[in-house]
Structures are given as C-alpha cells and as structure tokens.
Amino acid sequence: MEIKVPQVGESIFEAIIASWNKQDGDSVAKDELLCELETDKVNVELNAEAAGVLSIQVAAGTTVKIGSVIGSIDESAATSAEAPKAAAPAEKTPPAAAKPPKETAPKAEASVNPAARKLAQEQGVDLSTLAGSGKNGRVLVEDVQGAKPTPKPQPAPAAKPEPTKPEAAKAEPAKPEPTKSTPAVKASDARSSREPMSPMRKRIAERLVSVRQTTAMLTTFNEADMSRVMDLRRRQKEHFLARHGIKLGLMSFFVKACVEALREFPMVNARIDGNDIVLQHFYDIGVAVASERGLVVPVLRDADRLNFAEIEQGIATLAEKVQTRKIALADLEGGTFTISNGGIYGNLLSTPMLNPPQCGILGMHTILDRPVARDGAVVIRPMMNLALSYDHRLIDGREAVGFLKRIKTCIEDPEELLLEQ
Numbered sequence: 001m002e003i004k005v006p007q008v009g010e011s012i013f014e015a016i017i018a019s020w021n022k023q024d025g026d027s028v029a030k031d032e033l034l035c036e037l038e039t040d041k042v043n044v045e046l047n048a049e050a051a052g053v054l055s056i057q058v059a060a061g062t063t064v065k066i067g068s069v070i071g072s073i074d075e076s077a078a079t080s081a082e083a084p085k086a087a088a089p090a091e092k093t094p095p096a097a098a099k100p101p102k103e104t105a106p107k108a109e110a111s112v113n114p115a116a117r118k119l120a121q122e123q124g125v126d127l128s129t130l131a132g133s134g135k136n137g138r139v140l141v142e143d144v145q146g147a148k149p150t151p152k153p154q155p156a157p158a159a160k161p162e163p164t165k166p167e168a169a170k171a172e173p174a175k176p177e178p179t180k181s182t183p184a185v186k187a188s189d190a191r192s193s194r195e196p197m198s199p200m201r202k203r204i205a206e207r208l209v210s211v212r213q214t215t216a217m218l219t220t221f222n223e224a225d226m227s228r229v230m231d232l233r234r235r236q237k238e239h240f241l242a243r244h245g246i247k248l249g250l251m252s253f254f255v256k257a258c259v260e261a262l263r264e265f266p267m268v269n270a271r272i273d274g275n276d277i278v279l280q281h282f283y284d285i286g287v288a289v290a291s292e293r294g295l296v297v298p299v300l301r302d303a304d305r306l307n308f309a310e311i312e313q314g315i316a317t318l319a320e321k322v323q324t325r326k327i328a329l330a331d332l333e334g335g336t337f338t339i340s341n342g343g344i345y346g347n348l349l350s351t352p353m354l355n356p357p358q359c360g361i362l363g364m365h366t367i368l369d370r371p372v373a374r375d376g377a378v379v380i381r382p383m384m385n386l387a388l389s390y391d392h393r394l395i396d397g398r399e400a401v402g403f404l405k406r407i408k409t410c411i412e413d414p415e416e417l418l419l420e421q
Helices: 075-082 114-123 141-145 166-171 199-214 227-244 251-264 308-323 397-412
Strands: 002-004 014-020 033-038 043-047 052-056 063-065 069-074 217-225 271-273 276-278 285-287 289-291 294-296 337-341 360-374 377-391
Touching: 014 199, 052 075, 069 075, 114 141, 199 294, 217 397, 227 308, 227 377, 227 397, 251 285, 251 308, 251 337, 251 360, 251 397, 289 308, 360 397, 377 397
Parallel strands: 285 337, 337 360
Antiparallel strands: 002 069, 014 033, 014 063, 033 043, 052 069, 217 377, 271 276, 289 294, 360 377
C-alpha cells in the first residue's frame, strides 16, 4: 500500500518530511509511527495503516505536496514473515567444538520526537536513559524537560611526558609554514551562513506581506492604569489558586474586556467576504503564543461563556499544546479577534499586525511605573500602553477609538467584569 501525505487542512498545500522514525526496509506494525510531517501551522505524525516492510521513496527534509506518495508498505512481506518456517535438519555439533560467545547487540534507541531530540541535545540529556511516556515508548518533550543533564565523563589525568633529549629535538623535522596563497580558515571565521526557511516562517512572511497589500490597516493607541487589576490579583491570588488550581493572570481580564468591547462595537468582530460584511455573533478570541518555530495563534472558543478560571485554564492548555507541538489545526482556525501580549518580552509600544480575515487585534505591552495626573496632582501609577490595529475598510476611526476606550474602562474598573460572572 502507498503512504501518502494526508490532507491536514484547507489552507495547507505542502509539508516537509521532518524525520523518518523507521529506516528503509524495516518491518513496521500497524499504527506504528512512520514519520513526522511539518507544515506551516502544525506538525503531523503519520502512522502505518498496515503491517509490512517499509519502502521510503522521499528522504527526510524534502518538501512534498499534500496527497503525494512518499513511501509504501509491502503487506505481503508481513504475511510471509508470520508464516511458520520449515524446520531444517539439525546438525550434530562435535563435542570438542565450543560455540563462540554470543555478541550482545546494542539496545535500539526508542523512537524520539524531533523536538525532544533537539531539546535533549541543548540540555545535555542522554536519550537512552529515558523511558518515553508516548505511544510505544516514544520519548516526548515533557520527558526531556523533567530529566537531569547527563554528567560528562572526566578525562583521566595525562601522564607527565619524559624529558626530551636535545639530540631528539634536533632530529624532529621542522613544520612547514603556511603559504600566503592558501591561508588556513577556521569555521568560526565565517561571517555569514545560510539555511532554508521553515514552512511556518515562509507562511508568516507571506501573510505579513499580504496584510500590507490587501488591508487598509491603521493603529490607534491608548494607555490603561493597571493599579486596580494588580491590587485585585494580589488580594485574590491565593484564594483563586486554591479554588481553581491555576493562577489568576492578566490575560483573563483582557479577554473579558475585549468581549465587552466587541459586544458594544460589533464591526470589530466582523469580517469582509467579497463585497459582504459578515457579522459574527460569537466571540472566539485568538491568543498569540510564541513557539520555537514562530508565532502561533490558538483560539479560545466562546470566550463570552467562560469565567476567569476557565479562560486561564483554556489559555494554559493551548499554550502547552503549542510548546509540545501537539496543537491541532482546528485549534488555530476560526478566530474573530486576536490579543497579542508583547509585554512579556518587555515591549513598550508596537503596532500589531492583523490576522486575516479578522479585522482587529489588540496589542498589550509591558507595565511600567510612570508619573500621571490624578485629581490635579502628579502620582506614580503602573501604566500599560494599548494598541488596536484595525482594517479601516470596515472600521471607522471613531469606532476604533471607542473600542479601545471601552477596554481601558474595563481594565481600570475590573470589578465591573467580575459582576458579569
């Protein structure tokens, strides 16, 4: 039977064979992991649909189209291997002849997720010492994260060299000096290097250019006093953690604030389809998460129906899926609005890029103590800059400013959000 690249999603047309878990000619069992495919959005593990002998037709690292054949499984080979073999006549062994000692074959390394292998190399973990928690003992990223680095063997002390006699030193031939025409170049002297772009990075580049070319993107700015949110979190953090088993973060406040603002300004939650405006009466909020391959935006479904704890738990689950490369395409599609928190990296102010077909995205930034005027006096407050990028084809400036002011009001008066629980 042929091994084909499966259909992953409507917007995915090609993939890279990240790695083969088996060698050409290996026997495979049904449902055993064959290879891992990397697309511009998600990673896909491809399992054997039948038992047999594997024939690899496309090498790892190759970009392939969806539906293309990358190998095959000879099912008849599995059947013949299972058939009982005819017993061969036993030969008598002379009593004096001793059987040669059996050599112990090296233990085969368990299958390893490519991301786990890379992490193990970075952290100095010996994969052969790990017991994989994945299917068929497959070593996953979380197995490496919980492992201790393998100590490197200390070299034995070198023996002191015996003193060399002057005559021996004279007899040693002199080393030729390198000529000026062929200077020795070290690898570290290279001023640049080249590597191919990953499918995700290519897709990100294409989308960024497309946003500039196909939308009328503008950005409006405001700032929010974070005093009351921070005070509320400080007073409720222990009770919240004990009750729900998760910390009360900032994102739940901003998700709630965005839902309230989207209800008041429905055009920001809409999208353009040809010459039509599609008003979306649901609130699926995308939350930008950074991964080693680039920015990923999983979607928190029906955020208007979730309480603070459910929002925090949902975001944590999605972020873990992204980091362990278990995020599914369904987790990334269909968002109506996006929140991007660049503040966790210390970003003070930026212009977030739209995530089409969405028409709005909120950018959060780092919290800094700044002097502000309150009741005729200058006081110090923890302030956050907010940025709303929007598609001006659909959203007017007045609506954009009003939307951002509504978020500011909700954040500066968070008790109002809690009353909605």
